[in-house]
Every structure is written in C-alpha cells, then in structure tokens.
Amino acid sequence: xxxxxxxxxxxxxxxxxxxxxxxxxxxxxxxxxxxxxxxxxxxxxxxxxxxxxxxxxxxxxxxxxxxxxxxxxxxxxxxxxxxxxxxxxxxxxxxxxxxxxxxxxxxxxxxxxxxxxxxxxxxxxxxxxxxxxxxxxxxxxxxxxxxxxxxxxxxxxxxxxxxxxxxxxxxxxxxxxxxxxxxxxxxxxxxxxxxxxxxxxxxxxxxxxxxxxxxxxxxxxxxxxxxxxxxxxxxxxxxxxxxxxxxxxxxxxxxxxxxxxxxxxxxxxxxxxxxxxxxxxxxxxxxxxxxxxxxxxxxxxxxxxxxxxxxxxxxxxxxxxxxxxxxxxxxxxxxxxxxxxxxxxxxxxxxxxxxxxxxxxxxxxxxxxxxxxxxxxxxxxxx
Numbered sequence: 001x002x003x004x005x006x007x008x009x010x011x012x013x014x015x016x017x018x019x020x021x022x023x024x025x026x027x028x029x030x031x032x033x034x035x036x037x038x039x040x041x042x043x044x045x046x047x048x049x050x051x052x053x054x055x056x057x058x059x060x061x062x063x064x065x066x067x068x069x070x071x072x073x074x075x076x077x078x079x080x081x082x083x084x085x086x087x088x089x090x091x092x093x094x095x096x097x098x099x100x101x102x103x104x105x106x107x108x109x110x111x112x113x114x115x116x117x118x119x120x121x122x123x124x125x126x127x128x129x130x131x132x133x134x135x136x137x138x139x140x141x142x143x144x145x146x147x148x149x150x151x152x153x154x155x156x157x158x159x160x161x162x163x164x165x166x167x168x169x170x171x172x173x174x175x176x177x178x179x180x181x182x183x184x185x186x187x188x189x190x191x192x193x194x195x196x197x198x199x200x201x202x203x204x205x206x207x208x209x210x211x212x213x214x215x216x217x218x219x220x221x222x223x224x225x226x227x228x229x230x231x232x233x234x235x236x237x238x239x240x241x242x243x244x245x246x247x248x249x250x251x252x253x254x255x256x257x258x259x260x261x262x263x264x265x266x267x268x269x270x271x272x273x274x275x276x277x278x279x280x281x282x283x284x285x286x287x288x289x290x291x292x293x294x295x296x297x298x299x300x301x302x303x304x305x306x307x308x309x310x311x312x313x314x315x316x317x318x319x320x321x322x323x324x325x326x327x328x329x330x331x332x333x334x335x336x337x338x339x340x341x342x343x344x345x346x347x348x349x350x351x352x353x354x355x356x357x358x359x360x361x362x363x364x365x366x367x368x369x370x371x372x373x374x375x376x377x378x379x380x381x382x383x
Contacts, residue, residue, distance in 0.1 A: 060162070062156075183303075194292055212274060232249050
C-alpha cells in the first residue's frame with residue numbers, strides 16, 4: 001500500500017468518525033423530543049379511542065406528533081393550523097365526494113379545492129398540506145359513507161391539545177437548547193478566526209479557505225437557534241416549571257441577531273483575508289495578532305453562553321475580554337495598507353461590536369468603546 005493510499009484511507013476513517021460523532025450528538029439532543037412525540041401519540045390515541053370512543057382515531061396521534069414536532073418551534077401555531085387544515089380537508093372531502101363519488105378526477109378536484117381554500121385562509125405551510133392529505137383520506141380510505149367527519153375533527157383537536165399538554169408536563173429546558181446552539185455557532189466562528197490568523201502568518205490560502213467554508217456552513221445552526229428560541233418561548237409560557245427562565249431566555253433572544261451579524265461579518269473578513277493572501281498584499285503582523293486575539297475572545301463569549309447564572313465567565317468578564325481586542329484595533333494597523341487589509345480591519349471592528357452586543361452591551365455603547373484616533377506611540381498615555 002502506497003503512502004498516498006494510506007493517507008486517503010485514514011482521511012476516510014476520520015471523516016466517518018466525525019460523521020458518527022455528529023450523528024450521535026444530534027441523536028442525544030433529540031432524545032427528549034422523540035420521547036415527547038412517542039408519549040403524545042400514544043396518549044392521543046388512548047384518549048380518542050378508549051375515552052371518547054372513536055373506532056379509528058387516525059388524526060389524534062398524527063395531530064399530537066405534528067403539533068410537537070422534532071424542531072419544536074411555533075407549536076401553538078402548528079396545532080391551530082393542523083386543526084384548521086383537517087377541518088378544511090374533511091369538510092371539502094365530505095361535501096364533494098358524497099356528491100360526485102370517488103375516483104381519479106374526483107381526487108384531483110377535492111385536493112385542488114381543499115388546498116386553494118386553505119391557502120386563501122392562511123399562508124402557512126401546514127394548513128394546505130393537511131387539508132390536501134385529509135381530503136385524500138376522505139376520498140379513499142375514509143369515504144363519507146363510513147361516517148365520522150365530525151369525529152375526525154375532534155380527533156385532530158384532541159391530538160393538538162395532547163401535544164401542548166405533553167410539552168408542558170415533559171418540557172425541554174427552554175434556554176439550554178438555545179444556549180447550546182449559540183455556543184456551537186461561536187465555536188465555529190472562534191476556530192475560523194484563529195485558523196485565519198494562522199493562514200495569514202503562514203501565507204497559506206488553503207487554511208483560510210477551509211475556515212471560510214466552515215463559517216459558511218453555520219446557516220443551519222443559526223436557523224436551529226431561532227427555532228429553539230421560538231420553541232423555548234412557548235415552553236416558558238405553557239410550562240409552570242420554567243416560568244422563571246423567561247428573563248434568561250429573553251437575553252439569549254436579544255443576542256440572536258448580533259450573533260447572526262458576527263457570522264456574516266466573519267465570512268466577509270475571511271473572504272478578504274483569502275484575497276489578501278492570494279494577492280500577496282502586505283499586512284501588518286499586529287493586525288494578524290488582532291484577528292487571533294479576536295478568535296480567542298469569541299471562545300470566551302462561547303463559554304459565557306454556556307455558563308449558568310453565577311458562573312464564570314459572566315457577561316461582564318466576556319465584555320472585558322472583547323474590549324481588550326477593541327483597544328488594539330487602532331487605525332495605525334492599516335496605515336499604507338491595501339484595500340483588503342482595510343476590509344479585514346473594518347470587519348474585525350464590526351465583529352467586536354457584535355460580540356459586545358451578544359454580551360448585553362447596547363450597540364451605541366459598543367461603538368463608543370472602539371478607538372477613534374491613534375495616539376502617538378512615543379507619548380505615554382495619560383492616567
């Protein structure tokens with residue numbers, strides 16, 4: 001076996017292990033949502049079948065699962081949309097199939113009409129799809145002559161209410177999931193900035209390019225953060241166990257937009273750093289050091305996002321670390337430099353402002369903390 005083949009095999013093994021670790025971590029984080037969906041589906045079936053007495057309460061467990069969902073965002077809205085979609089689909093299906101019969105063109109007709117009415121009533125994604133699927137069930141497996149049109153709507157209502165009840169009784173922590181999502185995003189940003197600094201020191205465009213690709217891959221995590229925040233907000237409303245977590249949740253919610261800006265500005269910085277290296281543009285080594293220090297500061301903010309109240313680093317400590325980077329971002333770092341260096345410098349300062357906002361500092365206050373002038377290096381600073 002040649003050395004090149006051995007390296008390729010080792011790379012494949014490493015990639016496989018990384019994917020397995022990622023999948024295992026994803027499964028662990030979704031363990032409680034899976035339990036919630038399983039319990040909710042079973043409980044909805046039991047109530048609709050054994051307690052209410054419906055012989056085939058298909059819509060009850062389905063409604064419970066959809067109203068909770070693995071993503072856990074906007075449950076209450078999904079529950080309402082689900083019941084509305086079932087009502088539209090069953091109503092249209094019962095009305096038309098009872099009059100024109102079941103068949104190929106009849107199915108096309110009821111699906112088109114059910115979806116058109118659902119879209120007219122609401123622009124959400126669930127109502128049209130649920131209306132269409134309910135109409136298909138009425139036209140095929142559960143035609144009007146079998147009865148139970150009203151029962152199906154009751155089953156959907158039972159399932160939606162059970163989903164909300166299960167979330168209230170067996171809740172996910174409304175803040176922990178969002179904090180972890182935010183920390184994961186900051187971890188990628190911090191590592192990317194440190195790798196960028198190394199690439200600038202070594203004039204290695206491949207290292208910077210890899211950091212850029214890593215930063216570009218954070219969009220699903222940002223979307224997941226927003227979904228987790230929406231789900232956490234609903235949990236904090238309907239579960240008495242976590243009413244006292246609302247203040248911390250709102251702090252994370254306030255950090256979501258600045259964190260998104262951190263990622264966007266980091267991508268711009270990395271793109272310009274890559275251009276800078278490829279064009280052999282001269283760069284002040286102190287600016288490279290600033291990029292590296294910024295990456296280390298991001299890691300402090302990451303640990304702050306994961307810290308419980310009273311633990312370190314807290315918001316004040318994280319802000320102090322970021323301010324140290326801000327103090328070093330003086331304009332003399334790009335004196336006589338080219339366009340790319342100026343862009344890297346500007347993005348570094350923007351990221352500093354965004355990070356301070358993540359730590360709870362108001363934007364105008366964060367901007368005011370940036371150095372605006374360059375002091376004479378030969379004159380000692382005033383006390």
